[in-house]
Amino acid sequence: MDYIHTEALNKHYEMGHTIVKALNGVDLSLPEKSLSVVMGPSGSGKSTLLHLLGGLDRPTSGEIYLDGSKLSQLDENDLAVFRRKTVGFVFQSFNLIQSFNALENVSFPMRFMNVPRKQRIEEALFYLEQVGIADRASHKPSELSGGEQQRVAIARALINDPTLILADEPTGNLDTASGYSIMEILAGLNRNGRTVLVVTHDPRMRQFASHIIYLLDGSIVKESVYEQAVQQVS
Amino acid sequence: MKPRELISLILLNLNRRKGRVLLTAIGVVIGTAAVVVLVSLAQGLKQNASAQFGNIAEMSQISVYPDWEAQMMIEAEGGEYTSPPPITPDVVEEIGAIPLVKAAIPRTGVYAMTILKTGKLEAWANVIGIGTDDLSVLGLEMASGTYELTKGTVIIGEEVLKNFYDPNQRAEQEPLALSDLQDQHMTLELTKWSEDGSGNYIEVKKALKLRVAGIIRASRSEWDYSVYMPLNEVLEINAWVNGRRFDPKKDGYEMVTVVAEDRESVLNIASQINDMGFMAYTPQEFIQGVNSFFVVLQVIFGGVGGIALLVAAIGIANTMTMAILERTREIGLMKAVGATNQDVLSIFLGESASIGFIGGIGGVLLGLLLGELINIFGSVYMAGQNSGMMGGGSATLSVATPPWLILFALAFSTLIGLISGVYPAVQAASLVPVQALKNE
Ligand SMILES: Nc1ncnc2c1ncn2[C@@H]1O[C@H](COP(=O)(O)OP(=O)(O)O)[C@@H](O)[C@H]1O
Numbered sequence: 185m186d187y188i189h190t191e192a193l194n195k196h197y198e199m200g201h202t203i204v205k206a207l208n209g210v211d212l213s214l215p216e217k218s219l220s221v222v223m224g225p226s227g228s229g230k231s232t233l234l235h236l237l238g239g240l241d242r243p244t245s246g247e248i249y250l251d252g253s254k255l256s257q258l259d260e261n262d263l264a265v266f267r268r269k270t271v272g273f274v275f276q277s278f279n280l281i282q283s284f285n286a287l288e289n290v291s292f293p294m295r296f297m298n299v300p301r302k303q304r305i306e307e308a309l310f311y312l313e314q315v316g317i318a319d320r321a322s323h324k325p326s327e328l329s330g331g332e333q334q335r336v337a338i339a340r341a342l343i344n345d346p347t348l349i350l351a352d353e354p355t356g357n358l359d360t361a362s363g364y365s366i367m368e369i370l371a372g373l374n375r376n377g378r379t380v381l382v383v384t385h386d387p388r389m390r391q392f393a394s395h396i397i398y399l400l401d402g403s404i405v406k407e408s409v410y411e412q413a414v415q416q417v418s
Numbered sequence: 419m420k421p422r423e424l425i426s427l428i429l430l431n432l433n434r435r436k437g438r439v440l441l442t443a444i445g446v447v448i449g450t451a452a453v454v455v456l457v458s459l460a461q462g463l464k465q466n467a468s469a470q471f472g473n474i475a476e477m478s479q480i481s482v483y484p485d486w487e488a489q490m491m492i493e494a495e496g497g498e499y500t501s502p503p504p505i506t507p508d509v510v511e512e513i514g515a516i517p518l519v520k521a522a523i524p525r526t527g528v529y530a531m532t533i534l535k536t537g538k539l540e541a542w543a544n545v546i547g548i549g550t551d552d553l554s555v556l557g558l559e560m561a562s563g564t565y566e567l568t569k570g571t572v573i574i575g576e577e578v579l580k581n582f583y584d585p586n587q588r589a590e591q592e593p594l595a596l597s598d599l600q601d602q603h604m605t606l607e608l609t610k611w612s613e614d615g616s617g618n619y620i621e622v623k624k625a626l627k628l629r630v631a632g633i634i635r636a637s638r639s640e641w642d643y644s645v646y647m648p649l650n651e652v653l654e655i656n657a658w659v660n661g662r663r664f665d666p667k668k669d670g671y672e673m674v675t676v677v678a679e680d681r682e683s684v685l686n687i688a689s690q691i692n693d694m695g696f697m698a699y700t701p702q703e704f705i706q707g708v709n710s711f712f713v714v715l716q717v718i719f720g721g722v723g724g725i726a727l728l729v730a731a732i733g734i735a736n737t738m739t740m741a742i743l744e745r746t747r748e749i750g751l752m753k754a755v756g757a758t759n760q761d762v763l764s765i766f767l768g769e770s771a772s773i774g775f776i777g778g779i780g781g782v783l784l785g786l787l788l789g790e791l792i793n794i795f796g797s798v799y800m801a802g803q804n805s806g807m808m809g810g811g812s813a814t815l816s817v818a819t820p821p822w823l824i825l826f827a828l829a830f831s832t833l834i835g836l837i838s839g840v841y842p843a844v845q846a847a848s849l850v851p852v853q854a855l856k857n858e
Pocket residue numbers: 197198199204205206224225226227228229230231232233
């Protein structure tokens with residue numbers, strides 16, 4: 185079975201009398217170490233898909249298998265551990281804690297992992313280095329540009345060394361140049377062996393992708409596979 | 419999460435919302451300070467009252483009398499009056515054999531009118547025969563002289579000195595000094611009335627020469643006011659008064675002073691003596707009554723402070739609920755990066771408990787400060803009030819904070835914080851992460 189595998193995945197929201205089918209019968213299979221770009225118009229269910237894959241929410245019906253585990257079988261605690269160890273999230277709006285500096289934001293997830301303080305700082309610095317802003321470690325988010333903030337957020341997503349990176353419109357709030365460098369960072373993470381799913385409208389992301397998934401009204405309408413890109417990483 | 423990690427994160431969170439935390443804590447500060455001051459005030463009043471209760475030696479003593487009360491009850495209900503069983507020497511021995519009784523000392527007063535005379539001075543005196551030759555067993559302190567009471571000597575209470583006066587002199591007189599009486603001889607003049615055979619009563623006088631062997635230091639107890647003689651001598655005087663010798667089979671002593679080995683066993687011994695059919699009084703019974711009054715006072719005062727704390731609790735609950743609204747995204751993020759529901763619950767409970775604890779510390783400090791002020795103000799004010807009076811007991815308004823109260827106040831304020839945090843914390847913990855993240 186593939187690294188990511190979903191069967192008849194549904195996520196429905198009841199809004200008064202109508203039912204919004206955010207995801208409607210999604211069957212998806214993505215191999216390990218792939219870089220997939222999820223595209224589709226606003227409201228097509230891209231974010232919902234990422235949230236379900238990352239264990240931030242549960243589907244209305246259907247099944248998700250991720251790295252061999254069946255998410256519906258995990259209880260709340262196991263799901264938290266799954267998010268902690270397996271998944272790194274990158275959000276459009278960064279979601280940094282404003283009163284923490286870059287280093288504290290990056291090391292924050294390790295607080296739930298019983299990692300000693302010294303090691304936390306070392307690792308946070310290492311990942312800040314990786315995304316190229318080690319010199320901003322002591323800056324608060326308000327003292328950083330959008331691109332820098334998103335780099336901090338990526339470093340935070342990496343801190344627990346997850347195998348899956350889920351990025352929901354990570355360049356949506358960034359200017360063209362810094363958006364592109366974020367894309368390059370994500371592609372680099374993929375080259376280092378991580379499975380990456382990126383929701384984006386930016387066509388420049390396609391050049392890094394092994395898979396492109398088009399969503400419309402909660403269903404996959406088209407799926408392209410670029411063998412060469414997959415081979416490159418494997 | 420490890421406790422250390424949890425605490426460090428809680429402190430970090432409190433630190434970045436300092437203003438809000440302190441404002442919320444003020445409510446707890448006021449409530450805790452109220453509890454501390456009011457309960458300390460009740461405690462101070464209690465200690466003040468206890469100080470007036472007299473000496474500590476008395477606390478391990480029991481006074482035993484024939485059971486007059488039971489006889490009065492029988493009489494009141496139409497029964498026939500008979501005198502209660504007397505405290506015979508055998509009874510004294512029996513009481514002395516009760517476990518943890520250190521001594522059972524019989525006492526009988528002189529049945530004649532008694533006047534002490536020394537030089538030109540004289541004093542009315544309550545002369546008591548006491549069945550021990552060593553008064554040290556009573557735990558009394560001597561102002562001078564010895565505890566030993568031998569034939570021909572007396573030991574007197576310090577207050578008796580104040581009773582001496584010169585009947586031929588009008589002006590105010592200086593009271594006697596200890597050295598005026600210690601080891602001095604004085605005369606005990608006894609007066610009885612006897613029938614002369616024709617229905618007329620005539621005064622008969624008798625004088626005894628006595629040496630003062632010791633003077634008991636005044637301790638606000640009954641021992642301050644009497645003159646103590648060996649029991650056998652008093653029995654002889656009474657035989658002279660009554661014209662009949664003391665019969666150890668039939669006659670009893672007026673009372674027995676029982677000294678317990680320790681204070682804790684006093685009530686138990688007293689109840690055993692009651693069971694023997696005698697009346698046993700302990701100052702402890704009275705003090706217990708007074709104590710329970712002060713316990714009630716403390717509870718009432720504490721309750722008033724508690725209401726203030728309750729208001730503070732509402733403040734904490736409000737602040738924590740607000741915090742959840744403001745930090746919804748942060749909670750979502752915590753969960754997204756792997757915090758469990760338990761982690762989130764612990765963080766929020768820890769924060770609210772900490773607010774309670776911080777407020778508790780502030781409240782204890784403020785309470786101690788206010789207590790000091792009350793003590794200073796109280797003693798100045800009372801000194802002004804008392805200056806007009808003659809000697810007398812000096813009442814002071816004082817606050818006494820027992821250590822347990824400080825610990826209790828801290829624990830209670832923390833608990834209040836914890837409890838007010840429960841509902842918000844459960845709310846925070848049960849947020850679905852994705853919903854929390856969507857909240858903009
Ligand atoms: N919590 C929710 N309650 C109701 N409807 C929701 C909720 N979350 C998402 N939706 C709906 O589900 C659909 C898909 O949303 P989303 O996955 O965010 O789309 P996208 O990320 O592609 O813009 C939209 O119609 C949206 O309104």
